[in-house]
Amino acid sequence: MAFSFNFDVPLQTDETNDKENKDDKAKEGNLKCSDVSATVPKKIKDAVEHQPLLDPLSQIENWVPETITIGALPPLLCLNESVFEKTAPEREDSEEILAKTLTQNSDLISGVYEGGLKIWECTYDLLEYIDDEGETFAGKRVLDLGCGAGLLGILALKRGASKVDFQDYNSTVIEQLTVPNVFLNCEDDEENEETNSSPPCKRKALNATEKLLDRCGFFSGDWNSFLTLVQNKTPSPKYDIIFTSETIYNTDYYSSLHNVFCDLLDENGIVYLATKSHYFGVGGGLHLFETFVEQNNVFQIRYLKDVEQGLKRHVISLTFKK
Numbered sequence: 227m228a229f230s231f232n233f234d235v236p237l238q239t240d241e242t243n244d245k246e247n248k249d250d251k252a253k254e255g256n257l258k259c260s261d262v263s264a265t266v267p268k269k270i271k272d273a274v275e276h277q278p279l280l281d282p283l284s285q286i287e288n289w290v291p292e293t294i295t296i297g298a299l300p301p302l303l304c305l306n307e308s309v310f311e312k313t314a315p316e317r318e319d320s321e322e323i324l325a326k327t328l329t330q331n332s333d334l335i336s337g338v339y340e341g342g343l344k345i346w347e348c349t350y351d352l353l354e355y356i357d358d359e360g361e362t363f364a365g366k367r368v369l370d371l372g373c374g375a376g377l378l379g380i381l382a383l384k385r386g387a388s389k390v391d392f393q394d395y396n397s398t399v400i401e402q403l404t405v406p407n408v409f410l411n412c413e414d415d416e417e418n419e420e421t422n423s424s425p426p427c428k429r430k431a432l433n434a435t436e437k438l439l440d441r442c443g444f445f446s447g448d449w450n451s452f453l454t455l456v457q458n459k460t461p462s463p464k465y466d467i468i469f470t471s472e473t474i475y476n477t478d479y480y481s482s483l484h485n486v487f488c489d490l491l492d493e494n495g496i497v498y499l500a501t502k503s504h505y506f507g508v509g510g511g512l513h514l515f516e517t518f519v520e521q522n523n524v525f526q527i528r529y530l531k532d533v534e535q536g537l538k539r540h541v542i543s544l545t546f547k548k
């Protein structure tokens with residue numbers, strides 16, 4: 227499978243605080259969770275909760291999904307990104323990110339398209355880590371933050387998580403990729419469960435779909451407004467596990483990302499974060515993020531897995547300091 231990492235496009239955000247200002251603020255001392263919002267860049271894309279169609283697979287006829295197999299994990303099905311290239315003009319894309327990524331030949335247009343249409347390398351590292359550790363998700367509440375294709379959340383759903391929320395910056399990613407992937411991978415699981423638990427009559431596939439949707443939430447928008455949206459829900463969610471892969475490339479977003487962790491992670495919960503050491507052309511990376519987290523003094527970081535081939539990559543965890 228080919229990956230391209232093109233971060234060469236100049237960053238064009240409306241952010242007001244440049245890196246120097248942020249570094250100064252970070253040096254001011256140990257910020258508490260609520261203080262972090264003082265450095266948050268202004269909102270860039272309003273959060274929306276998506277209500278998927280009951281038959282999202284009808285949108286994606288003629289798809290030939292790719293199968294991703296890692297160790298003993300169940301095979302995961304996923305839309306091959308080339309399908310988007312071939313079918314971009316026919317797809318609903320009010321954000322116009324399909325056209326923009328094609329014309330600009332870029333995997334990331336900061337503040338416009340944050341890269342969710344591809345599966346990034348570190349997602350595979352985190353899947354491998356989960357496979358190695360035999361992590362099960364039964365009964366867990368999970369957030370796949372910056373989900374893109376949603377493979378991490380999908381795995382959690384398949385392994386019995388009670389609730390999985392998927393968040394991506396772009397609504398097109400959620401509607402055209404994440405939701406269909408969830409249905410491709412999990413609808414049958416729900417149907418099998420129904421059939422096993424309720425013989426002799428065959429329940430309708432619709433029931434399985436509704437059951438699956440009860441266990442999922444889908445959100446788009448930037449992390450600040452996502453946080454506000456879910457905190458206004460009753461009850462406001464807390465997650466046992468937050469997955470986030472390849473989301474710390476831009477230092478402008480560190481405070482909003484940190485706020486999401488602070489406010490949405492259960493007190494005994496864990497964040498699994500997979501990342502490259504450094505994102506050339508964008509500037510973020512593990513060292514800067516780790517420094518940011520240490521300065522805020524809320525989370526304990528542990529290194530779980532290091533991959534030394536090519537660009538160095540890491541899987542780390544964050545848990546609340548006791």
Ligand SMILES: C[S@@+](CC[C@H](N)C(=O)[O-])C[C@H]1O[C@@H](n2cnc3c(N)ncnc32)[C@H](O)[C@@H]1O
Binds near residue numbers: 372373
């Ligand atoms: C490079 S993609 C990685 C996608 C996926 N996690 C993977 O590993 O394949 C980064 C993801 O982070 C999310 N993201 C980045 N910055 C964000 C922000 N400021 N607010 C909300 N989401 C953001 C986007 O949704 C995007 O899908």
